[in-house]
Amino acid sequence: MALQVLALEARLRACRNVRTIGVRPNFTDYNPEEVALIRRAEKIYYPTAFYADLFDAMGKATFPSYHTYKCVQDKIKQSALFQLVGLPHPKTRVFYGKRQQLKIKRHFQYPFIAKEPRGSAMGRGVFLIENDADLEHYTQGRHVCYIQQYLTIDRDIRAVVIGSQVAHAYWRIAKKGEFRTNVARGGRISLEPIPKTAMALAIHAAKTCGWDDVGLDICYFDGQYMILEANMKYGREGFRAAGIDYYAMMERMIDEGYI
Structure with missing residues (x-):
């Protein structure tokens, strides 16, 4: 049996080669054995954003990477990074405070998308803004507005990159009358082949x-593939639909030293 690696979060708790000790809000809550394990470990798996920051400061490797954790559920950082490195991404702007919010309609025409800029997932906090009333409802009491171009699509691609390869990719098709493709919002998973161009974009984006x-959520619009957003806490519905044992796959990647 291969040696066990150490994890804090419970994501790999079902893996035979992972020892999960949990996340303690105070480091002093770890017992002496756990402290020793953490200090000796060459790499910590799923350390949380809080501990990933600290482990990076002390030079200890983590999986996922420190950089992965920097953008967890933060659409503002993600969009800025996509724009900075030149990745294809829908037109997106962030507006702070009431004065900037008055300029939203100067940059976007109805309909457009508004999102919770941080902390949302599974299609929650994503709004289709079709008129002044919708915009007023979204901006009311809100200091930060994340506004994005509306794309007339009925499907997108979820490409899961683990390490430096696409571990699995599948289509998500929106149900009739729904603009969101999320499975949690009634989206349907399709295992039809994924274009190589989209797969290459996912690998390039993750590496960059x-x-x-x-x-990575990727769509085809106006003659090109573009990245909608990144999900570091992605679901595993697509793996189950394809008959892929996620835990066995991760065990193998760890055993082979891939992650």
Whole structure:
């Protein structure tokens, strides 16, 4: 049996070659044996954003990478990074405060998309803004507005990159009358072949951004593939639909030293 690696979060708790000790809000809550394990470990798996920051400061490797954690559930950082490195991404702007919010309609025409800029997932906090009333409802009491171009699509691709390869990719097709493709919002998974161009974009984007465990949402619009957003806490519905044992796959990647 291969040696066990150490994890804090419970994501790999079902893997035979991973010892999960949990996340303690105070480091002093770890017992002496756990402290010794953490200090000796060459790499810590799923350390959380808080501990990933600290482990990076002390030079200890983590999986996912420190850079992956920097953009967890932060659409503002993600969009800025996509724009900075030149990755294809829908027109997106962030507006701060009431004065900037008054300029939203100067940059976007109805309909457009508004999102919770941080902390949302599974299609929650994503709004289709079709008129002044919708915009007023979204901006009311809100200091930060994340506004994105509306794309007339009924499907997108979820490409999960682990390490430096696409571990799995599949289509998500929106249900009738729904603009969101999320499975949690009734989206349907399709295992039809994924274009090589989209797969290559996923690998390039993950490498460019320094992410090694991420679900990238990619769509085809106006003659090109573009990245909608990145999900570091992606679901595993697509793996189950394809008959892929996620835990066995991760065990193998760890055993082979791939991650």
